Amino acid sequence: MSNVHELAARSLKPSLLELTGISRVSVEAHYRLYQGYVAKRNEIVARLADVDHGSANQVYSDLRALKVDLSFAIGGIKNHEVYFEHLGGSGGDPTGSFRALVERDFGSVDAWRTDLRATGLAARGWAWTVYDWDERRLLNLIGDAQNTFPVWNATPLVALDVYEHAYFIDYQTDRGSYIDAFFENLDWDVVNGWVAAYAIPV
Numbered sequence: 730m731s732n733v734h735e736l737a738a739r740s741l742k743p744s745l746l747e748l749t750g751i752s753r754v755s756v757e758a759h760y761r762l763y764q765g766y767v768a769k770r771n772e773i774v775a776r777l778a779d780v781d782h783g784s785a786n787q788v789y790s791d792l793r794a795l796k797v798d799l800s801f802a803i804g805g806i807k808n809h810e811v812y813f814e815h816l817g818g819s820g821g822d823p824t825g826s827f828r829a830l831v832e833r834d835f836g837s838v839d840a841w842r843t844d845l846r847a848t849g850l851a852a853r854g855w856a857w858t859v860y861d862w863d864e865r866r867l868l869n870l871i872g873d874a875q876n877t878f879p880v881w882n883a884t885p886l887v888a889l890d891v892y893e894h895a896y897f898i899d900y901q902t903d904r905g906s907y908i909d910a911f912f913e914n915l916d917w918d919v920v921n922g923w924v925a926a927y928a929i930p931v
């Protein structure tokens with residue numbers, strides 16, 4: 730009997746095809762990459778069901794290779810599910826409970842946005858605004874790949890994809906303009922829904 734649990738890719742919200750400053754062609758190609766992360770995650774999990782535990786080795790082994798790349802595939806799924814879910818809105822300044830958290834922990838909306846934008850420019854893959862349950866505050870964190878460098882016990886509330894696949898079609902190397910467009914498409918109702926669903930204290 731198999732204990733392999735297959736994941737299915739979430740469908741793409743129609744509003745993602747009508748973003749401001751991020752083209753349909755770009756989003757459709759990006760969504761196909763996300764589907765690829767789901768497929769590879771399922772492939773790796775299936776392979777792990779039959780892996781040889783006796784040959785586990787830190788230099789090279791099937792177990793090591795599969796588990797390292799599983800973290801990349803899972804990261805690719807989780808990062809993109811946040812990214813796609815909270816786009817499709819009208820952007821602008823944060824509202825509601827997320828705004829209250831931002832103002833408390835960063836001092837102002839502008840300070841938060843300036844730091845996240847710069848974090849995105851300094852990253853090779855991702856910039857996140859997370860709620861850290863240990864520090865009990867928001868942090869802007871940096872990631873260079875799908876599986877670097879999330880911290881434990883923190884919940885992503887904003888996920889800014891700065892891999893070149895996210896913007897090269899629309900902006901070539903002008904990542905800053907893409908980041909500005911990203912902010913103009915955030916759906917604050919979605920983010921505030923996560924703050925409520927996770928019961929983050931405001």
Ligand SMILES: [Fe+2]
Nearest residue numbers: 890892894895
């Ligand atoms: Fe991406």
